[in-house]
Amino acid sequence: MEPLLKVENLRIELKTRAGVAPVIDDLSFELGHGESISFVGESGCGKSMTALAIMGLLPEGIGRVASGRILFDGEDLTVVSDRRLRDIRGNEISMIFQEPMTSLNPVYTVGEQIAEVLRAHQNLGQKAAWAMATELLDAVRIPNPGRRINDYPFQMSGGQRQRVMIAIALACKPKILIADEPTTALDVTVQAQIFDLLRDLRRQTGTSIIMITHDMGAVAEMAERMIVMYAGRKAEEGPVADIIAHARHPYTRGLISCVPHIVANLTDAREELTEIPGIVPGLGEFGQDRCLFSARCPQVTDKCRKARPETAIFGGRQASACWHAEEV
Amino acid sequence: MNLLRITTIRLFYAVILLMAVLLLNFTMMHLAPGDVADTIAQSMGGADEEVLAQIRTDYGLDQPFLVQLARYMGGVLSFDLGYSYYHNAPVTDLILQRLPATLLLVFTAQIFALLLGVVLGVISARKPNGILSHFVTFFALFGYSAPVFWTGILLLIAFSLKIQWFPVSGMRDVTISGGFWVHAVDVARHMVLPTLTLSSIFLALYSRLSRATMMETLGSDYVRTAKAKGLTQRQVVYKHALKNALSPVITLAGLQFSAVVSGAVLVETVFAWPGLGTLAFESILVRDTPTILGILFFSALMVIVGNLLTDFVLRLVDPRLRARA
Numbered sequence: 134m135e136p137l138l139k140v141e142n143l144r145i146e147l148k149t150r151a152g153v154a155p156v157i158d159d160l161s162f163e164l165g166h167g168e169s170i171s172f173v174g175e176s177g178c179g180k181s182m183t184a185l186a187i188m189g190l191l192p193e194g195i196g197r198v199a200s201g202r203i204l205f206d207g208e209d210l211t212v213v214s215d216r217r218l219r220d221i222r223g224n225e226i227s228m229i230f231q232e233p234m235t236s237l238n239p240v241y242t243v244g245e246q247i248a249e250v251l252r253a254h255q256n257l258g259q260k261a262a263w264a265m266a267t268e269l270l271d272a273v274r275i276p277n278p279g280r281r282i283n284d285y286p287f288q289m290s291g292g293q294r295q296r297v298m299i300a301i302a303l304a305c306k307p308k309i310l311i312a313d314e315p316t317t318a319l320d321v322t323v324q325a326q327i328f329d330l331l332r333d334l335r336r337q338t339g340t341s342i343i344m345i346t347h348d349m350g351a352v353a354e355m356a357e358r359m360i361v362m363y364a365g366r367k368a369e370e371g372p373v374a375d376i377i378a379h380a381r382h383p384y385t386r387g388l389i390s391c392v393p394h395i396v397a398n399l400t401d402a403r404e405e406l407t408e409i410p411g412i413v414p415g416l417g418e419f420g421q422d423r424c425l426f427s428a429r430c431p432q433v434t435d436k437c438r439k440a441r442p443e444t445a446i447f448g449g450r451q452a453s454a455c456w457h458a459e460e461v
Numbered sequence: 462m463n464l465l466r467i468t469t470i471r472l473f474y475a476v477i478l479l480m481a482v483l484l485l486n487f488t489m490m491h492l493a494p495g496d497v498a499d500t501i502a503q504s505m506g507g508a509d510e511e512v513l514a515q516i517r518t519d520y521g522l523d524q525p526f527l528v529q530l531a532r533y534m535g536g537v538l539s540f541d542l543g544y545s546y547y548h549n550a551p552v553t554d555l556i557l558q559r560l561p562a563t564l565l566l567v568f569t570a571q572i573f574a575l576l577l578g579v580v581l582g583v584i585s586a587r588k589p590n591g592i593l594s595h596f597v598t599f600f601a602l603f604g605y606s607a608p609v610f611w612t613g614i615l616l617l618i619a620f621s622l623k624i625q626w627f628p629v630s631g632m633r634d635v636t637i638s639g640g641f642w643v644h645a646v647d648v649a650r651h652m653v654l655p656t657l658t659l660s661s662i663f664l665a666l667y668s669r670l671s672r673a674t675m676m677e678t679l680g681s682d683y684v685r686t687a688k689a690k691g692l693t694q695r696q697v698v699y700k701h702a703l704k705n706a707l708s709p710v711i712t713l714a715g716l717q718f719s720a721v722v723s724g725a726v727l728v729e730t731v732f733a734w735p736g737l738g739t740l741a742f743e744s745i746l747v748r749d750t751p752t753i754l755g756i757l758f759f760s761a762l763m764v765i766v767g768n769l770l771t772d773f774v775l776r777l778v779d780p781r782l783r784a785r786a
């Protein structure tokens with residue numbers, strides 16, 4: 134079966150003061166019906182840019198899709214009309230963001246903000262949309278939805294606001310839900326509740342999920358497959374269990390060893406907690422013909438500094454963009 | 462309930478503020494050299510000390526400061542602002558007769574500046590580097606730096622003398638007769654230039670501020686959410702961004718209200734608009750103290766009412782203010 138979403142050789146360019154930088158450089162991946170994948174990587178690796186590109190929401194005048202295709206059900210989202218894109222947004226593909234505190238409009242009630250999306254896409258009247266909004270609030274487990282629907286965002290906690298965002302995102306039963314670090318800004322206990330909620334809703338609706346995170350724990354909990362991004366490029370891709378068991382890219386390896394509990398749970402040997410030295414290169418270095426991780430890599434060789442690594446495939450499912458993937 | 466309490470508190474403060482303004486004005490007028498006796502003597506072609514003293518006794522100007530103050534305050538509390546020696550009429554009557562013209566000018570100019578300012582601000586915020594945006598910036602700077610009376614005279618030369626679209630001065634054409642609408646159109650024609658002149662400064666302020674706040678809200682997370690919902694461009698800009706961008710503009714408009722009232726004095730003088738401004742100007746020239754004090758009192762009143770109105774409008778726009786008691 135054709136995948137639901139197929140991204141091919143995507144290149145996104147960002148205008149910076151120093152010139153044009155490829156924040157996403159030749160990225161390809163697929164998302165199946167009902168599948169859940171996770172994008173992982175440090176800040177500034179292009180995870181959010183990928184999500185915004187799928188939504189057609191790249192910052193106007195600054196970022197643009199330079200080449201490649203984003204095929205959603207066979208339709209290339211990089212070339213469709215604005216009108217068609219609006220039909221898809223919030224309806225077939227929807228998104229929740231990192232900052233629940235600022236993602237809702239402070240001057241409208243949460244009910245209005247949920248009902249609005251139903252009116253826009255489902256042709257519902259004001260009354261029907263409002264009734265549906267109440268049901269949705271109940272579905273995201275906000276107690277006393279009939280009363281809370283008249284609340285303004287400032288009357289709700291961060292976790293509740295993120296629930297409202299989820300209600301908005303799922304209102305039209307989208308085929309894909311993109312969650313951009315949905316729990317980063319929340320307390321740990323609330324994080325767990327949000328993950329529970331997302332998992333349950335996914336089971337009920339069959340929505341495919343793209344989750345963006347830098348939390349390996351969240352990946353293990355939420356996704357079947359993961360894509361590790363580094364400096365705008367795909368470093369590694371594969372089933373979550375396989376990658377955690379045997380990462381084929383030194384960067385993935387570094388990310389995993391930064392997290393104590395997963396390693397402890399999945400392997401008997403409890404390795405030392407380590408960090409990856411250095412930082413993600415600046416935008417100016419993106420797109421150079423070399424391994425962009427080489428400056429931080431413990432296994433770096435001359436080859437890494439001279440040419441961009443080719444992708445090595447393992448067992449037909451795991452792929453790593455590293456010259457030394459065999460040895461890792 | 463909540464609203465009632467707030468209104469009561471506000472009104473209480475407003476009365477205290479008015480009293481303070483009154484006291485300050487009275488003291489300052491008293492400290493200024495010269496009084497109405499000088500003017501009267503002057504119009505009589507000169508008078509000796511004896512006649513001057515007689516005039517001062519007649520008008521109670523020879524009494525000690527505190528007595529005069531007490532008399533005046535007592536009068537104000539019973540809605541009597543004194544008697545104009547120069548105009549030969551009670552100050553309250555004089556002012557009430559002129560007030561509608563000023564109110565009409567001030568409110569029209571303020572609302573016009575606000576509406577157009579916000580529209581221009583929104584348009585230029587959507588394309589911050591477009592030609593229109595630069596034009597608005599230039600125009601705003603020009604309007605803000607040009608003195609009101611100069612702008613007024615320039616408009617007069619252009620639109621009343623060269624191309625005779627609008628009347629030169631006044632508020633009505635006495636030769637016109639007809640029903641309500643005929644007169645309304647006549648007043649409207651007279652109003653165009655004064656309103657434009659008075660708006661020009663404030664238009665600049667409002668368009669600059671709404672451009673800045675719109676650019677900020679257009680880049681905000683909730684606007685991104687609105688776009689991600691698949692709403693139309695118009696809904697995103699006017700429903701989600703604009704309503705949030707309005708609060709600072711309304712606040713500024715409230716603060717500027719006093720400036721609009723004082724700007725009206727100049728504009729009325731240039732266009733011979735029969736409002737409080739012209740009255741104030743005349744009264745200052747002839748040292749008609751009660752009238753000046755009365756006008757200052759009404760100006761303060763207008764500003765206070767304007768600020769109260771601003772507060773209520775802000776509450777309508779922003780639910781967070783409503784909740785905060």
